[in-house]
Every structure is written in C-alpha cells, then in structure tokens.
Amino acid sequence: MATPQQLQLLAPLSGVLMPLDQVPDQVFSSRVIGDGLCIDPTSQTLCAPLAGVISNVQASGHAVSITDDNGAQVLMHIGLDTVNLAGKGFTRLVEEGQRVAVGQALIEFDADYIALNARSLLTLMLVLSGEPFTWLTPETGVVESGQPLLSLNPSEVVADEGVVEEGEALFSKPVTLPNANGLHARPAAVFAQAAKNFSASICLHKQQGSANAKSLVAIMALQTAHGDVLQVSAAGADAEVAIKTLAELLAAGCGETVTVMAEVETVAARTSSLKVLRGVCASPGSAFGQVVQIAEQTLDVSESGVSPQVEREHLSLALAAAVQDLQQLRDKATGDAQADIFKAHQELLEDPGLLDQAQALIDAGKSAAFAWRAATESTAALFKSLGNSLLAERAADLADVGQRVLKLILGVEDRAMELPEGAILIAEQLTPSQTAGLDTRKVLGFATVGGGATSHVAILARAFGLPAICGLPVQVLTLINGTRVLLDADKGELQLDPELAVIEQLQANRQRKKKRQQYELENAGLAACTRDGRHFEITANIASLAEAEQAMALGGEGVGLLRSEFLYLDRNHAPSHDEQASTYSAIARTLGPVRNLVVRTLDVGGDKPLAYVPMDRETNPFLGMRGIRLCLERPQLLRDQFKAILSSAGLARLHIMLPMVAQLSELRLARQLLEEEALALGLTELPKLGIMIEVPAAALMADLFAPEVDFFSIGTNDLTQYTLAMDRDHPRLASQADSFHPSVLRLIATTVKAAHAHGKWVGVCGAMASEKLAVPLLLGLGVDELSVSVPLIPAIKAAVREVDLLDCQAIAQQVLGLESAEQVREALRLHHEATVDTSLILEN
Secondary structure, eight states, X not given: OOOGGGEXXXXXXXXXXXXXXXXXXXXXXTTSSOEEEEEEESSSEEEOXXXXXXXXXXXXXXXXXXXXXXXXXXXXXXXESXXXXXXXXXXXXXXXXXXXXXXXXXXXXXXHXXXXXXXXXXXXXXETTOOOEEESSOSXXXXXXXXXXXXXXXXXXXXXXXXXXXXXXXXXXXXXXOOTTOSOHHHHHHHHHHHTTSSSEEEEEETTEEEETTOHXXXXXXXOOTTOEEEEEEESTTHHHXXXXXXXXXXXXXXXXXXXOOOOOOHHHHHHHOOEEEOEEEEOOXXXXXXXXXXXXXXXXXXXXXXXXXXXXXXXXXXXXXXXXXXXXXXXXXXXXXXXXXXXXXXXXXXXXHHHHHHHHHHTTBOHHHHHHHHHHHHHHHHHHTTOHHHHHHHHHHHHHHHHHHHHHHTOOOOOOOOOTTEEEEESOOOHHHHHTOOTTTEEEXXXXXXXXXXXXXXXXXXXXXXXXXXXXGGGGGXXXXXXXXXXXXXXXXXXXXXXXXXXXXXXXXXXXXXXXXXXXXXXXXXXXXXXXXXXXXXXXXXXXXXXXXXXXXXXXXXXXEEGGGGTSSSSSOOOHHHHHHHHHHHHHHHXXXXXXXXXXXXXXXXXXXXXXXXXXXXXXXXXXXXXXXXXXXXXXXXXXXXXXXXXXXXXXXXEEESSOOSHHHHHHHHHHHHHHHHHTTOSSOXXXXXXXXXXXXXXXXXXXXXXXXXXXXXXXXXXXXXXXXXXXXXXTTTTOOTTSHHHHHHHHHHHHHHHHXXXXXXXXXXXXXXXXXXXXXXXXXXXXXXXXXXXXXXXXXXXXXXXXXXXXHHHHHHTTOSSHHHHHHHHHXXXXXXXXXXXXXXX
C-alpha cells in the first residue's frame, strides 16, 4: 500500500501513453491546467486513479476531478473538444461529493462515437494541486487500467485558497457568458491562471453560487452555461485592475473562439432598472429601511511559523479565548435556538480531526494562523462537497468559527459596526457571529445571496423577530449603501426605492397587524369553535419542556407533535433511559391527563445524522435511511425509545406517531415492538398509535392504513417536497414547493376521507397548519386538529373562530379544481376578504 508521502496514481484506463507536449491543444500541452500525462485509450471505462471525493463531475460527463484526503487534486478529461458532444457518448457513474475507491468506475464512454464526432479521443490525467511527481513506468508505451503510473507527495500540496470574504470588495459589471459550453476545463483554466496573477482575493459569481476564481475545480463546479450572467469580485491592493482584466477575459471567451454577446447594462443601470429582487423567505415579516452592505474584514496571514512550540501555544490560547467568547454569547442568548448555535460552534473547536490537521501543518513549519485557516477551509470545502444540506450549513458554521479563532491568533479586534437607523443588512452570507451582537433597535432585517431557510442565520433572524430573505441574485451586493428598500420577506421580495404609497401601506399594515396580535393574545384562552359551533383542537409543535409550558400559556389544547429527536441531536452518545423518561414525563405533567400528547418517534437519518449511529453516506439522504426505516434497521434504538415514552403513560393522553411510514409492514413491525415493550412493563393498555402522512404512498394507501392506526397526522412539509419532487430548501425552487398546490391538497382530502370512513381522526402538523390563510381550507377538507408553531397558537385559534364550516367546505371543494398553488392562494385571499370582517375585531 502506498504511504501518504508516496501517493500513487494508477492508470485510469488502458491505452498508449504519449508525452503531454504532443497533445494538440496548447492549454493542455503548455500545462496551464496542470502537469500530468496523456493516454490514447483502448478501453472504454474511466476509473479512479486514486481514492477520494468527487470534487467535480461535468454535466456533459466528459471530465471528472477527485480530491484525496490530503488535498491532492486530479482531473481526468476524456478527449479534446468533447464538451461539444453535450453528454452524448458518455455515461456518468458517479456524482459530485461521492467518495470513491481507487479503481472504481467513474465514466463509461462510447469510443467509436467520440472518435467520429470529437477532435480527438486523447484522454488526460492532470495533477491540479501542483505537487511534483515521479514516473513509475516509462513515459511512453502501452499501459493497462489500474497500472501504477505516477508517485505524488501529498505533503507538498499547496491547497487552493478558499473563497475569502474580505472588506471593501469591488464588483465588475455583469458579463453574459459567450462560451457555447460554459466554463469547461479549457476556458476555466485560462481564467483561473489569469486570476492567480493578482494578489487580491477574487471570486466568480453566478446567481446561485460563488467560486474561488483561482481554483479550476471551483470554477468548473459552478457548472456555468452559455448565456449565464456572471460577475467578478475582488478585494485587495490590485482589486480594481483584477476585476477589469478578468471581466474583459470573460467577455472575450477566455481563449475560446466565441461570438461575443452584447454585454448587459452596467451594474448601476441594471440595479436602477430593476424594481424588485426576488429570493426565498428565511424569516417572515416586512420592513422599510436603508441598505447597509456587510463584508468580513481582510486578514493578513503569514505562512511560516516561528517554531512549532510557539505556534502551538498561539493556537491553544486563541482556541481557549474563542471558547470563552462563545460561552458569553450562549449566556446572553435569549432562547434555546440561539444558545444551541454557539454550543455547536464550541463543539467544532474541539473537533479532533480539525485540530490534528492544524497541528500537522504547524509541525511542518507553518504559522498557527496559516495552519488553522488551511484546516478550517479544507474541512468546510469537504462538507460542502458532500451534497448534504445539514453538512453544508455546518460548513458555514465552520467558516464563522474559523474566522473568530483566526482573529484571536492575529490579535485583530472586531471592527465596531456603526449602523444607521433603519438598517437593512445586505451580504453574500451573514454569519452567526456577525448577527449575534447586532443592535436590533437599528437593524430592521437581513437580505443575503447565500444561506437558506434552515441556516443558523435564519434561525437567529426568527429569534430576533426580524424579517430575512436568502437566495437573492448577486446583483443585491452592488446596491449602494443608503439605498431605500422595502424588504417583504413574506413574498421573498426586496423592492428598490419603493413608492411613497407602498411605504405608507406597509406602515398601515404593520399597525393593523400589531392590533390584531394584541387581540389574538387577549383571547387565546377561548376555545377554537367556528361561528356555527364546530370545535377544532389547536395543539402545538414542540421540541422541549419550555415550549410545552409556553404552549399551554398561549392557549394550546395539547401537543400534536413532540419532536423527540431534540433529545438525541448535538451529542456524542444516546440519551439514557432515565433522561428520556424524565423529559417525556415532565412534558406530560405540564399537559395533564385530559390533553393529547403526540410523541413522534426518532426522525433522523442521512439528512439529520447522529454522531453515535454510524451510517453510510447517501447521495440523497431525503430518499434514504431516515425516520422509521432507520429505527427498524436498528430495532434496539426504537425499543429503548418506546420504553422511555411508555413511562409517561397516564400522565397525559399519550399518543405515539411513526414518521416516514410508506409500507404497512413498517407499521405492523413497529406495533409489534411497542406491544412487546408494553408487556414487559406490565401495561394493560397501549397508547394510541398513528403514523405521519408525509410520503405520497401513505396518502394514496390511506384506506389500507386507516383500519390499523388510531390516527393520522399530515406532515405537509415532506409531503409537498415528495409530491412535487422539489427540495423545499432549494433557493430557486423553495417558492414553488408550496403546500397549497392542488396535488398536495388532493392527497390531504384522500387521507381525510379514508380516515373518517374508519372512524379515525386526522391532524396536520406541518408548516401549512401554521398559516392563517390555510385554516378555512384545512377545516373544509375535514381535518380535525391543527398542530402549529407555539407562538402562532393564538392567531390560529382566532382564525378558526372567524369562519363558518359550511363556507370552509365550499371553498375547499372549489380550490381542489384549480391548477396551481398561486390560484389556490388567490382564491383563499378573496374568500377571506368576503367572509371575515376584521374591522369589528379591531374596533373591539
């Protein structure tokens, strides 16, 4: 086996070796992309020459790159000008972020088709990371796939600098990409090589992503296409000349012969002509204020250290100080969500893998600052590459905590953020550290290019009660400080220089909303009965004892969803039986014996991994081992949880709910385990057992499930994303992944009809239940219970009291025949205006 100091690269396919200098393409032969070798192939399967992670695979299937655990990057490029084939003749066998073994098949290709339709079949293997290599075989002659060819020394790898957010970044004019096949290997290499000529930190921006402009792999990973609008940003001494030079290079095609497209308007003209920039709601609400652009300050890092002993001491002191600072932020946190974010940051500082990387670089003579930055950036890049939304958020946290420690090592104090009144903060991506200490008397909202509705900054925004939008186009970063904007997070819109009438309308709406909230709170204790006397249960979605207590104080009539995974996440071992049992019992006592307590069994998996439950990495964790599937594969985990939940029997009206059920066999096996645990405890009466309806298969087979359950609870979040095949956190699709889509409504109607036919009740615990606009619709579809976000209990109860059930049934039947979520929402808005007289409420 090759040692880390002598990493071997194997032949990725069989064929005839030829010198790189003889490749009839100057970008490759002159080694602009990297040094390596060329093979004229006789086999038709490209295999991995080393083990690692797929850092990029082109959509067209003609090129793939692998990064190993020590940072070595290798690119395989099949043929010359094969990007023009648009994927014909290629079959991709791997995906970006996938870990591959040495020798694993990566791409299959039709050699005859490519030879006839492309310039050449010559296949290149290039070392992108720049370390020297020695040949293990003659440089010409026949080679067989899997034969050792080169020996690298990973310890000499010079890691690509990550995308660094620096202060005072300048942006180029938007450039419409003229390259017919986007920035594939050749033009990407020309652009990256040009960027390396500047000392500035340089980024290339596409609407939904950014890349380090000096990294070929990062540029290729953007997957640009002809006609994409790109921008170059730079921060540093030569930033101005860098963006001018590189923008011109982009417009000219980066060395390729192109028909240069007309450049779009200047940034100023473009932003002034646009009235609305659209993104995704991260925290609801609206605000009118002025733009304040936020960027991370530039840090100057020396590579060489004084001595390993001195540098280790510098790192140790900085880590200790960072832990203390984070503890202060935890202590000052106004809620569990905020405190948990900084707890997670503290845990990152104790990560042994991260610390080992930094210590190894220090031992190699690097400075503490250089070693720490390299360790955090490489780990964050790995997290981002794995295709897991949770790990991607973890990468943002790692970048944040990495910057915190780096400042402490360098002795750089955070610059005081002087904010004007009415600030709307604009950034590529705000960090929890930047937002934690903000003066919320001056800050009215956030708007970012990056981040997501589940990111930590979104959580902080909601905790502060501030509206926030993410997923905005990169043009938002060109807005001049002081520009007046209206941030309407509910619509996911940032309106530029809004008309006075729009501002006045916003202010009037806010006053009405404030009065409405006061009315709802004052009447929270009233029952949720429609005007014609039908009572509906309004319960709470909770994840702690504190939330249970708050829900009861706000008029909650029970708990419709206890997310039990809160006991399991962010720890290194499973909770003990006593810890679980005492928590469930405390929550049950808070509710009392006449209220429902619905406990959902553990809903974790590849999308929400547990450190102490080993799992294989999954390409698509939302379609993998999660929820009941994971628990049935590890039955002791489910048995232990059943035993703890059953300890609260008799303290409340106990219900147990199984997540992600798609097959009757899953329900039956879980019921068998529950019965066995109840028998072992001597219980004569089982709690009610139900399932989440969040997989379309369960909704479509509700008539078969209904006889075997006591209740259904519909999880509209997952039901929507699975029905529409849209990731609800995707920045470009989130606005379309709407639970009001008629297809989702029809599945709800099907579920309710099947349940009622067998005398079973149906609740809705997804986000849709917390939307006031959805109340008449869900009641009209026959739903019996709404389980909502704790703060919204008074509002949803008031909404129930304002409607007539017959009217609700009529509007529900009407919207089932519509064709889009937009049409459904509009019909419900008109129905609300026609049937609910809120002026009487506000006058009282």
